[in-house]
Amino acid sequence: MSRVFVIRRRHFGLFAVMAAAVLMTVVFLRYERMDEAVSGTAVNPRVIQLVTGEFESRAEDGRKIEAYIWHPGTVYVRKGETVELQIKGISGGNHPFVIEGLGVKGEVRTGETTKVVVTPAAAGTYPILCLTHLDQEQGGPMVGYIVVQ
Numbered sequence: 001m002s003r004v005f006v007i008r009r010r011h012f013g014l015f016a017v018m019a020a021a022v023l024m025t026v027v028f029l030r031y032e033r034m035d036e037a038v039s040g041t042a043v044n045p046r047v048i049q050l051v052t053g054e055f056e057s058r059a060e061d062g063r064k065i066e067a068y069i070w071h072p073g074t075v076y077v078r079k080g081e082t083v084e085l086q087i088k089g090i091s092g093g094n095h096p097f098v099i100e101g102l103g104v105k106g107e108v109r110t111g112e113t114t115k116v117v118v119t120p121a122a123a124g125t126y127p128i129l130c131l132t133h134l135d136q137e138q139g140g141p142m143v144g145y146i147v148v149q
């Protein structure tokens with residue numbers, strides 16, 4: 001028994017959109033599984049790499065303006081998961097920091113990688129605050145977020 005599937009020309013666009021959606025779903029699910037394989041048992045604790053970055057420009061009056069960032073600015077962690085943050089200092093000198101709500105302190109220095117291990121027990125959003133660049137006057141706020149789900 002064989003059946004032939006015929007797509008009419010006027011339905012081809014719809015078919016193409018549905019096929020693309022199915023393909024994207026398959027790719028997304030495979031990616032999620034790869035991510036779980038890496039974060040689950042294969043690597044423990046899971047390593048999350050960040051860097052310090054800097055935006056620099058000139059205002060219309062010629063004044064130098066700058067801001068400092070953690071990149072990526074937001075990382076996602078599962079409740080109870082142990083992760084190691086490896087933060088490499090690229091720009092902006094030294095960045096003493098605290099992670100509010102997790103009782104973590106540290107400092108990132110240019111050219112060095114600071115490692116911090118955390119196991120957030122509760123869901124929530126935990127700010128990573130640089131104590132040197134707290135507000136716009138100081139080139140901040142240099143804040144990132146650990147989102148625990």
Ligand SMILES: [Cu+2]
Nearest residue numbers: 095130133142
């Ligand atoms: Cu900083």
